[in-house]
Amino acid sequence: MTVEVPDNGSGPRLRITGGQPNLSATGLEKLKGLARQALERHTVQYVAYYIQGNQQFWQDTFDSEDEPGIDSPDDAKRKRESLHASGQQLHYVVARLDKAFVPVRSGRLIRCVFDVGDGAVFYHSPFAGEYLVGAVLAETPADEADAAMGQLCDLVRLARGYGGHQNPGGAHTEYDVEVEEADLADDEPYIDELGLGGAHPELGGHFRAALSPEALHYVMYLEGAEPVRSADLLRHPKLAALTVHTNHDTRRKHYERIGKLTYITSNRMDRTLLPLLGGVLQRVVLDVEAGALYYRRLGEDDALIGVTLDQAKVAVAEAAMNTLAQAIADR
Numbered sequence: 001m002t003v004e005v006p007d008n009g010s011g012p013r014l015r016i017t018g019g020q021p022n023l024s025a026t027g028l029e030k031l032k033g034l035a036r037q038a039l040e041r042h043t044v045q046y047v048a049y050y051i052q053g054n055q056q057f058w059q060d061t062f063d064s065e066d067e068p069g070i071d072s073p074d075d076a077k078r079k080r081e082s083l084h085a086s087g088q089q090l091h092y093v094v095a096r097l098d099k100a101f102v103p104v105r106s107g108r109l110i111r112c113v114f115d116v117g118d119g120a121v122f123y124h125s126p127f128a129g130e131y132l133v134g135a136v137l138a139e140t141p142a143d144e145a146d147a148a149m150g151q152l153c154d155l156v157r158l159a160r161g162y163g164g165h166q167n168p169g170g171a172h173t174e175y176d177v178e179v180e181e182a183d184l185a186d187d188e189p190y191i192d193e194l195g196l197g198g199a200h201p202e203l204g205g206h207f208r209a210a211l212s213p214e215a216l217h218y219v220m221y222l223e224g225a226e227p228v229r230s231a232d233l234l235r236h237p238k239l240a241a242l243t244v245h246t247n248h249d250t251r252r253k254h255y256e257r258i259g260k261l262t263y264i265t266s267n268r269m270d271r272t273l274l275p276l277l278g279g280v281l282q283r284v285v286l287d288v289e290a291g292a293l294y295y296r297r298l299g300e301d302d303a304l305i306g307v308t309l310d311q312a313k314v315a316v317a318e319a320a321m322n323t324l325a326q327a328i329a330d331r
Helices: 029-040 073-104 142-159 181-190 203-210 237-242 248-277 311-329
Strands: 002-004 015-019 046-051 054-060 109-115 120-127 130-136 192-194 218-223 226-232 283-288 291-297 302-308
Touching: 015 029, 029 046, 029 054, 029 142, 046 073, 054 073, 073 109, 073 120, 073 130, 073 248, 073 283, 109 142, 109 248, 120 142, 120 248, 130 142, 192 203, 192 248, 203 218, 203 226, 203 311, 218 248, 218 311, 226 248, 248 283, 248 291, 248 302, 283 311, 291 311, 302 311
Parallel strands: none
Antiparallel strands: 002 015, 015 054, 046 054, 046 130, 109 120, 109 283, 120 130, 192 226, 218 226, 218 302, 283 291, 291 302
C-alpha cells in the first residue's frame, strides 16, 4: 500500500509504501506511526520491525519522486526485496556477534551500523529479540539516519511501556571531557602493547596517542583477519568500575576474537550489501549496553578495531577512532 504525503513545498513529493506480512501481529499501529514520522523527516528511507527474525511491518519512500539511490520502479522493487532479506539475515548475524561479547560482560548488542560511505543499513534493538532495521541508499548522511533510528528506537521503548533510554548512537554522550595535565602523564604506565605479528612497530605511537581513559580504551590493527598489533588501557584504575570481575589478559583475547569475527562478518556482508548499497563496508559499529566496538577498513586487506567500555562515551570514542584511522592512512 502506498500513501502520498501532502506536499509541504520543501521538495519532491514523498510517497510512503508499506506492508505487514505478519497479519496476525497486533498492537503495531502506534509503532508504524512512529516509523512513518521518521520517514517523513527525510532522514531515513526504509524502516522495518522484526521479532525473532520475523518481519512485522515495513515502510519506505522508494516510490517517491527523485528518490536518492532509486533508478526506476524495478530498482525500487529489487532494493526493497534485498532489504527484506538483509533484515532477516541480521537476526543470525547479530546473534553470533552477541554471543562473542558475552565473556567481556558488556551486555547485549543494541545497535549496529553497516556503512559503505554512500549508503548504510542500521540495526537498533529496543529490547531483546526485537529490532528495527533502517536504511539510506545515497546522499542522506549516515550519521543523521543513525540518529533518527536511535530516536525511533527510544520512542518504541516508550510506546511499549519501557522507561529511560539506551543511548543508541551516542545521542547522550558526554562530549565535555575534562582532563588534567597530570592525568595525561599518568596514563603511559597503564598502556599495554602487544606486537601480535611482530610487524608495523610504527603504529605504536599512533595507538598511544589515541588511547585515553575518557574515550578509546583498546585498539587493534589487522591484516586480513589476523591481529598484528594492539594497545590498550584496560589496567587503568579509572576503568576499574568498567572491568569488574573480568581478567584483563582474557578480555584482550576476547577482543582479538571479536575483532577477527567482525572482519570476517563484514567481508561476508559485502556480498549481500553490494547490490543494495553499491560499495563495500568501510565502517561498522557494534554498540552494546556498556560501550561499543568500531571497525574501519583502511585498505583492501587491512583494518582497524577500536573499543570503548563506556556507553556514555560511544560518540567521543568514535571521533577518536576516526582521527586514528585518518592518521594511519596518512602515514
